[in-house]
Amino acid sequence: MRWLALFIAIGLLFDAEAEASNRRVALVIGNASYANAPPLGSPVNDAEDIAAALAGLGFDVDLRKNTTIDDLRVGLVAFTEKSAAADIGVVYFAGYSAAAGVGSYLIPVDAHLATPESASAETVPLAAVTAAAGRARRLGLVILDAMRENPFPAIPNGRSSSSSLTSAGSTPIRNTLVFFPAEPGRTAEEGEGRNSPFAAALLKYLRQADLEINFVFRNVRDEVRQATHRKQTPYMYGQLSKDKIYLHPVKQVVQDGTAIMQHCDNAVAELADLRAAGADQGETRDDTKVAGAVAACAEAVKRSPGVDRLHYQLGRSLFAVRDYGGAVASYKAASELGNARALYELGLMYENGNGVEKDPARSRFYYEMAAEKKIAPALVSLGRQQERGIGAASDPAKAYALYQRAAELGDATAINRMGELAEKGLGARRDLKLARALYQRGAAMGGLEALVNLARCNANGIGGRRDLAEARRLLAKAAQAGSTDARRILAHIEESKPK
Numbered sequence: 001m002r003w004l005a006l007f008i009a010i011g012l013l014f015d016a017e018a019e020a021s022n023r024r025v026a027l028v029i030g031n032a033s034y035a036n037a038p039p040l041g042s043p044v045n046d047a048e049d050i051a052a053a054l055a056g057l058g059f060d061v062d063l064r065k066n067t068t069i070d071d072l073r074v075g076l077v078a079f080t081e082k083s084a085a086a087d088i089g090v091v092y093f094a095g096y097s098a099a100a101g102v103g104s105y106l107i108p109v110d111a112h113l114a115t116p117e118s119a120s121a122e123t124v125p126l127a128a129v130t131a132a133a134g135r136a137r138r139l140g141l142v143i144l145d146a147m148r149e150n151p152f153p154a155i156p157n158g159r160s161s162s163s164s165l166t167s168a169g170s171t172p173i174r175n176t177l178v179f180f181p182a183e184p185g186r187t188a189e190e191g192e193g194r195n196s197p198f199a200a201a202l203l204k205y206l207r208q209a210d211l212e213i214n215f216v217f218r219n220v221r222d223e224v225r226q227a228t229h230r231k232q233t234p235y236m237y238g239q240l241s242k243d244k245i246y247l248h249p250v251k252q253v254v255q256d257g258t259a260i261m262q263h264c265d266n267a268v269a270e271l272a273d274l275r276a277a278g279a280d281q282g283e284t285r286d287d288t289k290v291a292g293a294v295a296a297c298a299e300a301v302k303r304s305p306g307v308d309r310l311h312y313q314l315g316r317s318l319f320a321v322r323d324y325g326g327a328v329a330s331y332k333a334a335s336e337l338g339n340a341r342a343l344y345e346l347g348l349m350y351e352n353g354n355g356v357e358k359d360p361a362r363s364r365f366y367y368e369m370a371a372e373k374k375i376a377p378a379l380v381s382l383g384r385q386q387e388r389g390i391g392a393a394s395d396p397a398k399a400y401a402l403y404q405r406a407a408e409l410g411d412a413t414a415i416n417r418m419g420e421l422a423e424k425g426l427g428a429r430r431d432l433k434l435a436r437a438l439y440q441r442g443a444a445m446g447g448l449e450a451l452v453n454l455a456r457c458n459a460n461g462i463g464g465r466r467d468l469a470e471a472r473r474l475l476a477k478a479a480q481a482g483s484t485d486a487r488r489i490l491a492h493i494e495e496s497k498p499k
Helices: 002-012 043-056 069-083 116-122 126-133 197-206 213-227 258-276 287-303 308-320 324-336 340-352 360-372 376-388 396-408 412-424 432-444 448-460 468-480 484-496
Strands: 024-030 060-065 088-094 139-145 176-180 235-238
Touching: 024 043, 024 069, 043 060, 043 088, 043 139, 043 197, 060 069, 069 088, 069 126, 088 126, 126 139, 126 176, 139 197, 176 213, 197 213, 213 324, 258 287, 258 308, 287 308, 308 324, 308 340, 324 340, 340 360, 340 376, 360 376, 376 396, 376 412, 396 412, 412 432, 412 448, 432 448, 448 468, 448 484, 468 484
Parallel strands: 024 060, 024 088, 088 139, 139 176
Antiparallel strands: 176 235
16 A cells, blocks of 8 residues: 555654653544444544543543544554654544454545455555554554444455554564454444443543553453443453553652561561461461551551552451451552452452452452463462362363463472372373372472372372381471361371370
């Protein structure tokens, strides 16, 4: 396409190292009054409201309504110039689109799309839009609110993208995301109010203070699923760097409170030491220390509300005093700030019904998000759910694979679970020697369950020689470390001795 080549050439004139100065730019388009297709109800409303929301967040917004092909191209070229000198560049398009997913085309209001050949000349490929947004220094974001039933007789016969978002050449665009209102092959609902369900959710969360960009998308996804009774699930394509990005940062600058933060960390560490000392069921035994941890972390959060670790630590201390509702709120705040460990804790709370109703599906959702961040206990929890058939059919082989992933991250519990499955021949070939070796490996890492299992192998000659003295020693070690199973077994042995 000649116009696309011109667009690229213009874009390349701008120095990629131009000073961004935290500038934010947006191109917002709402197409509703189509000349050759049924008119749409909400796109213009959606575009107006999204434009106002972005303007309120400091964006330089170019709002265009009912754009023709010429309007669309001119707007995109102008946006490319601005994006090259910006920190964040956003394109929002509401209207009709051809195809779905990363191979989509934006359709202007004057399009006929009579044949595939004419359709290519009458539309704008999504790849061109992502290339424009991708020139921004920190984040290029394209929101394509256009997955409606396509009423046109043809779609473009070209392919602007295959399996990855690319620029006009072959280099993948980094730090560029495309957010779709529905999964490929599905259509988005128009809604009955002023805004589509997707736009309404965006308007709710784009303006939420101190919400990291990944959690904006996740919250929008959950909101749309709920509003559409799970008929519509937004999804995101692309990948960001590890840097956290906030569209509405309010409290992200940490206030002077290093000593207070350290006091919170130390207080929670003391709670962990108490549990390690042998309190049953992992509970702490010193109410004074627990209350002190809550007070220290609450003060730290008050001073530095944008630090995810502090919300996580407060959640741990609130859980210790059985304030489960408070713990859930703190963990959610931590997770929204990017704390992966808090995602795992939320999964546990939904699995066990602490402060919330038991919800295996939601529990699995949080475990999966934490597992993506390589949180080993989350992988173990997913393995247990898979093993027990919670939320899906039981599949020991998949469970074993999840345990292996956690074991590679150094998780002793996962290594013990691999041993148990190998001993039973579930999900893996039955191998008693391997099982014993895995128990020994887990025990060497301090795993209490592995210590007890290794003691059982020694007591019964499973996977190797029988050694009762070693079995007693291992049980005593596990009991001293806090294993209630080891204590129970030792007590039973003592009771069984001849009087």
